[in-house]
Structures are given as C-alpha cells and as structure tokens.
Amino acid sequence: MGSMLLEQVKHTRKFLRHDQLKTIFEEFDVQCMSLSEEQRLEKYRTMLDSPFRFFRGSAYLFYYDMTKTPSIFHTPDAKPTWIQGDMHMDNFGAFQNETGDIVYDVNDFDEGYVGSYLYDVIRMSVSIALYIEEQGLHNGAQEMAIHHFLRSYISQLTRFQRKQDDPLTLTFTKNNTKGPIKKVLKKLEKRQHSHLLQDITHINEDGNRVFLWNDEVQPVSNEEIAAITKTLPNYSIKDIAIKYGSGTASIGLKRYYILVDGATDALGVGDLVLEMKEVRTAIPAYFLPYHKTFWTHYEHQGARVVGTQKAMHHLEDPHLAYVTMDGQEYYIRERSPYKKKVKPKNYTDLDDYFVTTSIMGQIAAKIHARADIDYSDVFTYHSEDAILIAIGKHKDYFIESVTLQAMHYKEIVYSDYELFKEWVNDTFS
Template identity: 60%
Template sequence: MKLLVDRVQHTRRALREHMLETIFNEFDVECMGLDDDKRKVKYGEMIESPFRFFRGSAYLFYYDVTKIPFPYHTPIDKPAWIQGDLHMDNFGCFQNEAGEIVYDVNDFDEGYVGSYLYDVFRMAVSIALYTDAEGLSEDEQKARIAHYLHSYYKQLQRFKDKIDDPLTLTFTQENTKGPVKKVLKKLGKRQHDHLLTDITYINEEGKRVFNWNDEIQPVTDEELKEIQAVMKQYFLTIDPENKQNPSYYQVKDVARKYGTGTASIGLNRFYILIEGGQEAGGTDDLVLEMKEVRTSIPAYFLPYSDVFWKKHAHQGERVVATQKAMHHLEDPYLGYVTIEDKHFYIRERSPYKKKVKADKLVTLKDYDQTLKTMGRVTAKIHARADADIESVLLTHHSEVEIIKAIGNVDQFVRDITYAAVNYKEQVKYDYTLFCQWVQEKY
C-alpha cells in the first residue's frame, strides 16, 4: 500500500516539476528572450523567498488561477482595467503633477483588461505570503486578508453611493493613518534635489553627470546615440498640456540602471538626465526613467480584447495609458518610444519614491492601517479606469459591476481568504521545487 501512495506522490510531484519547467522556459526564454546568464540573475533573486518567487512568476499565477472556477467574476463583457501584478511591494509614494506627495499603485507594466478578481486575489495571496514570512500565524494572515478585502469593498460602495469620486480621490498624509501616513509625512520634509544629490555630481567641467555605482553604469556610445535620437519621438507622445519647450528635454547624461524588480530582470532600463526647468530648491535638472516593456502577462491568459489591442498595440503606450487611467494627476513626463523593435515607456524617476517596508509593520494595527489604504487604492484604480476614462474600451461603471459580482460580501471575503491561504501553500511548494530545479540547472 505504501508503495502505491509513494507512486502517487512521486507522479504528482514529477508532473508539477515538468509543468513549472515548461512555463519558465516558455515565458523567460521564448517570450522574454532571456539567455542563461540573465536567467541565472533572475532566478537568483527569486530563490530569496517564496514572496520573491511569487513576484517573479506572475505567469505561473495566471496559469493556475484562470482555471479556478470562482463565482465572483464580472461578466466577460464587463471587465475592469486591471493593474495585472498587484502585490504588497507595488504600492508606494511619489509626487503627482500638482506637487502633492501621494500613496498609490506605482507599477503598471502588466496593465490589461479583465476581471477585477485577478488583481484582488493576487494581492490577497501576496498578503498571505508577506505576513507568513514575517511570522504571523495563519489566523492572523486570514484576518489581514479579510481587512484588505473589506476595505476594498467599502471604498467601492463609497464610489457607487457618490460619497467619494474615483476621478479625484488621492491618498495623502491628510486621509491616511499609521505607517503610510508616517512615510508620507517624512517625504514631505525631503528636499526635491534628494535624488540628484544621491545619484549625480558636478564634474570638473562644471556639468552634472551620473555618479557610477553597482546599480548605475555607463551606456555604450551606440546606446547614447539611440536614446538621444528618440527624444524627439518621445516629445511627440507627451500630453499637449504637459509639454515644455523642447530645450527642456535636452539630454545631459544617460546611464543604464541595474537592480530592477524581479519580474523586470532582462529588460533594458535607463536613467536619462535632462535639462529641465527651474525647480524647487534651485535645481533645474531632473531624471527620467526609460524602461523596456513586453506584452502584459495577463494578456496570455485572460479573454482577448480586440478593442484593447487596436487602441494599445504599442506596449509602452499601453503602460502609459494604464497609469493615466488609474491616477488622477499623473506624471507629466509620461511618454513612449520605440528603439529598433523594442518598446519603452518614459516617466520621471520621482525623488519621492518610497514604499512602506516590512520593518515599519510592527503590530497588527500597523498591518491593518496599511492594508486599509491598499484596499482603498485598489478600489480607486478599478473604479477610476471605467467609462469616465475609456468610453470605447469600458462602457460601464466598474464599481457597479464589481459590487454586483461580489454579492454577499461576507461570503466573498471568506471564500477569497480561504482560497488565498490555500494558494499560498501551493506557492511555497512550487518554491521548493523551483529552488531544487535552479540548483540542478544553474
């Protein structure tokens, strides 16, 4: 009998190992074009923890969860514009075009249209993994997920009841609490030239240039010429109301940026120092970030939207459009370019970029205050990017359709929490298989 049971376990494990290897080969090699050296770097980051593994394998998440028959999806013809890779580390602070330091979602590379539930469930799983790593019990993990989900639902109701307006709602130190409020308050005292002071210096010729380190490295002469050449193309993609005089965007220096997010390893990323205009503190230079982007991972698994792809065929433009749809006052430097056959988007590298780190989440109250804001932000990005923004793409109010799909909120919270904690265990199991595979192969 034991031999039969052992055979069952061996076969189940072998099948999952084969599936994992197939998925990683398909997406990292065939889709991303990563060579062995880049895969080694990426996988070296992913083996740090189950949460880091989860962040770097969104394609595995979508492969699995699109097969789960959740009853809470909105109809296929009533999708939301989703962030596509929602997790604890994709929220943070930055400065919007009105000069306010706000807390919001800060990564839009996987933006697509589909059921809101994929954002919410991915976030719920990430809460379970994150809090598990910080030593919270399973009951405490469940309570944190439930707190996030209830916050999400309550904010949707506030939009539906016209108490709040998703088109104008922002999260600042005035309407947040706990760790988020503390980070926003601290950033409010930061000098605008903080980033420039940190990563640039004035050379012997009196010119500001990048200061080389492990993460910021020189580009080749060819790369420099390519980037200088596409700045005219970039200028044309900036919203008319945000355009400055062309001299404002004059390139002063360019650097290659390393140390990117786990899922972005293998994609080109540059910092561009431009002339700028007179800014607060007397600093006139500023740093743009130019990042290569590929097809959104959810697009491989969610229902195909011909309307979406006709409107957002350029992947850099897709990312820019996603950010504009989800933010009230977006980055005035948003634009996109093509270099050879690669798509890039451009945005300001905010001097106020910062997230709430794990060491700031000391008590359960710290978690709940932070997750409450994250839930409200999630509701805002879903409700904002609907018919008010994209009348051709989304012809309905997302908050109305999502509330309708959720139905009984208490049952919804119980079901999603249960499923998220269960999938957390699947991630941890896959992480063990993945680590063994990486050690054997690399």
C-alpha cells in the same frame, strides 16, 4: 495505502508540477521575454530570496493556475475591469504627483490589462499572506489582514457607487491615511528635491552633473547614447545610464536613467531623472479573454503602460510618454525623488498591518473604479457597478471565499518555491 505506493504518488505529483514549472518558465522567459541564460540566472537568483520574491517574479504561473479556476464572483467577459495586473504589497508606494503633493498609490503599471477584477484581488490577497508570513506572523493574522483589504475594497467601491467619493479626485495623503503609510508620507515631506540627484549623480571635474557609477547604475555604449538622443529629440540630455537591480519580474528588460537639463518636475525644479523602461506584452494578456477595443487603442505596449497609469492615477506625470527604439517598445516617466515603500521595519504591531491593507483596499477600489467610462472610451459602464453585482449581497461569503483561495494558493507558492530551487540548482549549476 502502502508506504511504497504513497511514495510513488508523491513522486508523480511532484514530477508533474516540476515539469509544469519548467515548461512555463522556459516558455515565458526564453520564448516570450528572450532572456539570455545570464539574465535568467540573475532573475532566478533574485526570486530565490524568498517565497514572496518568487511569487513576485512568476506572475505567469499565477495566471496559468488561476485562469483554470472558475468562480461565481468573476465579472462577465463582456464587462471586464482595467486591472493593474500584478497587484502585490510591494507595488504600492509614495511619490509626488503633478501638483507637488506627496501621495500613496499603486506605482507599477507594466502588466496593466483588461479582465476580471478578481485576479487583482486574489493576487493581492495571496501577496498579503506571503508578506506577513515572511515577518513570522501566523495564519490568523494573515487572514485578518486579507479581510481588512477585502472589506475596505468593497466599502470603497460602494462609496463610489453611491457618489459619496469620486474616483477621479480621491487621493491618499497624510491627511486621510493612518499607520505606517501616514508616517512614510510625513517623513517624505522633509526630503529635499535634490535627494535623488545627490544619491546617483555628482559634479565631475568639468563642472557638469553626471551619473555616479555603482553596481546598479552603469555607463551605456556610444550607440545607446546616440539611439536614445535621437529617440528623445525634445530633451536636453546631460547624461545616460543603464539601471540594474530593480524589480523582479522585469529583470532582463532594459531600464535607462536619463539626466535631463531644462525640464522641470511638479514643482518647477530643473535637473531631473527620467526612467526609460523596455516593456513587453502584459502577462495577463496570454491568459485572459482577448479584448479587441483595448488592443486597438493600446497595440504599442508602451502606450498600454502609459494608458494604464493615466487611467489609474488621479494626476499624471507630465513626462509620461512611449517610444520605440531599435524595434523595442519603451515607456518614459519621471523617476520621483519622493518614491518610497512601506517596509517591514515600518510595522510595529498587527494593527499596523490591518490599517495598511485597509488603505491598500481603498486604493485598489479607486484604480478599478477610475479606469472605466470615467476615463476611457474603451468602457461603456462603471466598473464599480459590475464588480458589486458580481460580489452580490453575500459580502461575507465573498470575503471568506477569496481568503480561503488565497491561503490555499500561498501553500502552493511555498511548494512551488521548493521545486523552483531544485530546478534552478539542477539547470544552472
């Protein structure tokens, strides 16, 4: 092939993908999310931080691509799994559960939906590759970390199927974890309940505890105060703030912090912070088969997020709720003072990555196995049975297949990231 012809092929391929990206981002961020140009720019600037951050903020692109790729490992449409919907390395973390225990689990449920388990598994596997490459580690290390995640996922599903563990009661604490996760959990034991309050509130000149304003925590209008107070009549509200700078995909959605007096957390301590977050239709819903029973139960998108968290967590936040305010749907949960992620600085060697992704595999299996007939009448079967049937007897082939797909898609993410940078510069400069 001549050099001129080769360049034309490259140009056409790049042009077509560039046009796809532009169409998808404008459809979801403008038409579906109704983001202003300022909000879009804030979101896109965050996504420009790295290919991993870009991946986090473009779940709709992932589902657009992945739902066009058939696999023998999908469960049948008639036997979907309740999936987390946006599974990646940064959507796991520590927090305090209802009984006061500090646990490690999935901590984001905004994209919870029903569909093949494989979308969670592949999205998580791609994120492992992106995350580890960002730390300067080679493809072999990335593939091995994915293998640990997948083997642990299958092994834990098998333990549930054999009744060796119960997804309703299995928790991940300092007593049954290792490596960076165990260290984070042990460190959090020393944290005081007042840690969050000390960080984001202060006592004003009138002797009242109120929010401390900074770049991320800002005052709200009188109209918002009135609307939130009316929406939450059962709480004694001391102060309200709007929170900026959290997440990636959710940038542009309203997120309020509400300082509440008289309510108590898991240990009975008063003065806590509630998070009230705007929510939209789950991204997977645009691409996966319609599930009438699920939509009947969770037509309100706040109810869907709350339902997902209740289904996947062993114990629920006592303040979980959903509301509608000014025509927008929200969910409410406690902002835990013990919330913490495993960060890159917590990894000291390759084994730390392997141990961590293995535990994440167990957690992924737990949330899939728990959120079925054990919890919800949306399901009439055990998800672990359906998933293990889909994987079949050739587990090594499944692991190699998913790893190959994840590593291939990682390269697509890197290519898309470069196109995305060009598009943002051309569009918003």
